[in-house]
Amino acid sequence: MATKANNKRATKKKSTTKYIFVVGGVMSGVGKGVASSSIATLLESRGHNVTAMKIDPYINVDAGTMNPTEHGEVFVLKDGLETDQDMGNYERFLNKDLPAINYMTTGSVYQSVIRKERNLEYKGKNVEVVPDIPLEVIRRIKAAGENADADIVQVEVGGTVGEYQNVLFLEAIRMMKTEEPDNVAVVMVSYLPVPGSIGEMKTKPTQTAVRMLNSAGVFADMIVCRSKISVDQKRKEKIAKFCNVKVENVISAPDVDSIYDIPLHYEKDGLSEGLLKTLGLSTRKVADLKNWKRFVKSSKNEGDTVKIAVVGKYFNSGDFVLSDVYISILEAIKFSAYKLRLNPEIDYLSAEDFADKKNLRKLNQYDGVLVPGGFGTTGIEGKLNVIEYVRKKRIPYFGICYGMQLAVLEYAKNVAKIKNASTEEIDPKADHLVIGVMDEQKEKIAKGDMGGTMRLGQYEAKLKKGSVAAKAYKAQSIVERHRHRYEVNPEYINRLTDKGLVFSGTSPDGMLMEIAELPQEDHPFFVGVQFHPELQARPLDPHPLFTAFIKAAYESD
Numbered sequence: 073m074a075t076k077a078n079n080k081r082a083t084k085k086k087s088t089t090k091y092i093f094v095v096g097g098v099m100s101g102v103g104k105g106v107a108s109s110s111i112a113t114l115l116e117s118r119g120h121n122v123t124a125m126k127i128d129p130y131i132n133v134d135a136g137t138m139n140p141t142e143h144g145e146v147f148v149l150k151d152g153l154e155t156d157q158d159m160g161n162y163e164r165f166l167n168k169d170l171p172a173i174n175y176m177t178t179g180s181v182y183q184s185v186i187r188k189e190r191n192l193e194y195k196g197k198n199v200e201v202v203p204d205i206p207l208e209v210i211r212r213i214k215a216a217g218e219n220a221d222a223d224i225v226q227v228e229v230g231g232t233v234g235e236y237q238n239v240l241f242l243e244a245i246r247m248m249k250t251e252e253p254d255n256v257a258v259v260m261v262s263y264l265p266v267p268g269s270i271g272e273m274k275t276k277p278t279q280t281a282v283r284m285l286n287s288a289g290v291f292a293d294m295i296v297c298r299s300k301i302s303v304d305q306k307r308k309e310k311i312a313k314f315c316n317v318k319v320e321n322v323i324s325a326p327d328v329d330s331i332y333d334i335p336l337h338y339e340k341d342g343l344s345e346g347l348l349k350t351l352g353l354s355t356r357k358v359a360d361l362k363n364w365k366r367f368v369k370s371s372k373n374e375g376d377t378v379k380i381a382v383v384g385k386y387f388n389s390g391d392f393v394l395s396d397v398y399i400s401i402l403e404a405i406k407f408s409a410y411k412l413r414l415n416p417e418i419d420y421l422s423a424e425d426f427a428d429k430k431n432l433r434k435l436n437q438y439d440g441v442l443v444p445g446g447f448g449t450t451g452i453e454g455k456l457n458v459i460e461y462v463r464k465k466r467i468p469y470f471g472i473c474y475g476m477q478l479a480v481l482e483y484a485k486n487v488a489k490i491k492n493a494s495t496e497e498i499d500p501k502a503d504h505l506v507i508g509v510m511d512e513q514k515e516k517i518a519k520g521d522m523g524g525t526m527r528l529g530q531y532e533a534k535l536k537k538g539s540v541a542a543k544a545y546k547a548q549s550i551v552e553r554h555r556h557r558y559e560v561n562p563e564y565i566n567r568l569t570d571k572g573l574v575f576s577g578t579s580p581d582g583m584l585m586e587i588a589e590l591p592q593e594d595h596p597f598f599v600g601v602q603f604h605p606e607l608q609a610r611p612l613d614p615h616p617l618f619t620a621f622i623k624a625a626y627e628s629d
Contacts, residue, residue, distance in 0.1 A: 089217045090224045090255050090351045093245050095290075096232040097262035097281030102298045103334075104261045105158035107325065108228040109165035110335040111259065114344040115224055116166060117335075117359040123220035124162035125174045125213065125227045126155065129237035133179040136526075144396040148555045148607055149175070152529025158228060160400050160607065165335075167610050173216045178237065181208050206244035213244075224351075233260070233285045242288040249290065257350045260285060260292040261325075264299040264307070273299060275310050282315040293350045294321040294343070302326045321346045332368050332611060336361065367611050370410040378414045378626045380405055381438040383421045383458050385451040398444050401472065404609035405442070408619040414626055423451030423458070432461045440597070440625030445473030445555070445604065449498050456482050463590075468597035468628055470621040473556055476600025477507045480560055480568065480588050488571040490564070497558055506568075508561040527554045531579065531603070533586040539576030540599055541587045544620035550577070552586075552603035559602065560585040577601070597624030 094108045105126075112122045132138055135146050136154030147160035153172035163170055185208050189199045217225040229241045249256045262278040282292055295317055297303045303311075303324040312319040323341045328334060338344070339359055348355045382405075384398055402418055409416035419438070425431050435441060441462045443455055455475075459482040462469045471479040477495060484493040484506040494502035496509050532551050535542040542548060562583065565575065572594065577587030590598040601617065609615035 088255055089214075089222060090257070090353065091213065091217075091248060091252075092224060092226045092257045092259060092347065092351075094226065094228045094259045094261060095238075095242070095245075095285065095292075096229070097234075097260045097285065098232065098277045099263050100230075100232055102261065102263045103325075103331070104228060104230075105156075105161050106331045106334055107259075107261045107296055107298075108158070108226055109161040110338055111343065111347070112162065112224075112226045113165045113335045113364070114339055114359055114361075115226075115347070117361050117364070118344055118348065119357050119360075120223040120353070121221065122166065122224045122226060123174060123216055123222040124166060124170065125176075125216050125225060126158050126162070126230065127209070127227060127241050128156050128175075128177040128230045129235065129241065130177045130230075131179040131182075132177055133183055134175075134177065140397045145399050146555070147400065148528060148553050148604065150530040150553060154528065154555070156230070157396060157399055158230075164403065164610050167612050171216075171219060173212060173219055176209070176212050178240070181205060181212070181240075184208055201240070202243060203247070205240045206247055209241060209244040210248055213248075233281055233288070239288065242285070242290050246289040254352055257293045257347060258285075258290055259294045259296060259347070261296045261298060264297050264303060266300055273301070273303065273307055275307055275314070278311060279314045292317055294323065294346055296323045296325050296338075296343070298325045300327050318346070321350070330368070330371055332364075332371060335364060336368065363612055367410070370413065371406070373410070373413050373415065375413040375415055376626070377417050378409055378412075378440070378622055379417045379419070379438045380622075380625065381419050381421050381435060381441045383423050383426065383441060383443050383455060385423050385446050385448075385455075400604075400606040400609065401442065401444050403611075404606040404615055404618045405622065407609050407611055407614035408622045411614045411619060412622055412626065414622065416622070423454035426454035426457045427451075429457055432457060435461060435467060436465070438467065439628065440468040440470065440621060442470045442472070442621070443475030443478065445475065447474070447497070452478070452498055456485075460486055463595065463598060466595055466628070468621060468625040469595075469599070470597070470617070471600030472606065473602060473604060476588055476602050477558060477560070479598070479600040480573070480585075481506050483571070483573050483588075484564065484568060487573075488564075488567050490567065495558060504564070506561055506564050507558050509558055526557050529553060533577045533603070534580055534582075535587070536574070536576040539574060539587075540589045540592060540597065540620070541576045541601075541617070544616045546616070552601070552605060553607045554603045556602060560588070596628040597621055 096104045112124045116122045134154045135156050145157040146154050147157050148154055149172055150169050151172050155175040159175055185204055213227055231238050262281050264273050266273045295311060308319050308322040311322045320342055323343045345355050406416050455478050459479050481495055484490045490504050492503040493506045495507035496505045530551055530553050535548050574589050575585045576589050578585055586602045588600045605615045605617045609618060
């Protein structure tokens with residue numbers, strides 16, 4: 073016979089999932105992704121299971137084919153989907169892995185609807201942009217919530233409300249709000265300029281953006297006001313009056329020293345309290361931000377400085393430097409430095425500048441040098457010169473993906489003396505292709521099948537006992553995320569290892585070289601990895617390889 077307690081459990085309904093949509097007003101690039109990440113972090117800190125999603129208004133099916141200098145870093149999820157860099161922010165702030173269902177583009181939504189139509193899943197009815205595209209968006213949002221068993225699904229809509237590309241996503245919000253008015257909240261992140269010639273914070277652009285949102289049948293419950301300085305009470309009241317929100321739901325979001333300060337600022341201004349009330353959720357539990365505060369405090373330490381040079385190819389865009397191209401790497405460096413109570417000083421150096429060997433002496437001022445991933449031939453000569461220089465000068469070196477392949481190529485050329493050694497990506501007709509295209513990729517390249525077809529996502533690797541890598545991980549088996557088409561050619565492994573290069577990480581079957589390094593008696597830290605460890609570095613859980621690199625950089629002469 074069932075007990076009274078069992079009967080009670082059996083009849084208890086599963087709590088209703090809540091949905092928060094974050095949209096942009098006035099202008100893009102003011103931190104909507106970080107705002108979304110911060111909101112999710114605060115709601116998690118109050119005891120709710122939160123999952124975060126991103127909608128990108130691009131026809132691209134995923135972010136893999138987008139130019140990094142235009143769109144920023146491509147962030148690869150554990151199951152292999154190439155996504156927008158905001159997915160990386162969500163994972164870092166929430167300290168959890170997110171699945172592919174949590175990311176969508178206009179292209180992927182249309183692709184799904186067309187595939188269903190071809191498969192007769194609409195049973196012969198007319199398939200129309202409205203309502204079928206918004207309904208597919210809603211289906212994906214609800215599927216993400218079910219997959220995560222989430223109390224709250226947070227959805228960031230890319231771009232701004234005034235853009236034509238966002239109309240269908242706003243329609244999806246309208247439809248959900250109409251169907252579940254008590255379960256949907258809308259947050260607008262808007263910018264309040266302070267024109268220098270006027271010297272006064274202006275609210276009119278935000279009022280205009282809110283009216284544009286309203287014209288789509290969507291109404292903001294909360295407005296996060298981005299600006300150089302804090303929003304005063306008078307402006308809050310003005311925005312509340314003209315934008316139909318409660319004054320306590322107008323949140324000040326001034327510029328701060330670090331993005332990791334943002335959750336604390338939001339909480340101080342009552343953001344999580346206001347959102348929970350809007351969604352009809354209890355506000356009794358106080359946000360538990362102890363670990364986050366401890367991390368933020370460590371990021372402000374006044375310890376010794378460690379100087380790191382990141383030598384890449386995607387930094388320059390006209391007169392501007394775009395650090396977002398390598399944002400996960402830059403953040404991973406910071407997390408490990410903070411863990412070691414060090415102050416990281418990171419410089420972004422263009423690989424093309426080092427084609428002239430006279431410039432290599434600039435590297436002497438750095439404690440460590442990192443060469444990140446990339447594609448194509450641009451800057452290759454400079455990168456090879458940098459790698460040779462830091463190897464000979466015993467400057468700690470960390471190569472990631474292409475940075476590992478080029479480290480192996482440099483060693484083949486200058487130590488193993490393999491004449492005319494090259495990589496198939498640079499010169500497919502070279503005599504000795506030390507780096508070659510993966511067998512599984514050859515047919516895809518021949519067909520021009522390039523989107524979403526690299527070796528992508530999470531794979532296991534085995535580590536060599538006693539190696540630099542094994543000591544850093546404190547493990548013999550690891551799982552890391554990949555994004556590449558090329559690999560070390562097995563035909564040259566023996567020639568390279570005979571000359572002292574150590575392949576300390578391999579695929580479980582021993583066929584793919586995952587990590588190359590030099591013994592510590594030969595170099596304080598010279599490690600290249602085929603995967604992307606930066607994708608798993610978190611503020612509260614720094615990546616062990618980055619920590620080992622920063623430690624070696626600080627301690628080396």
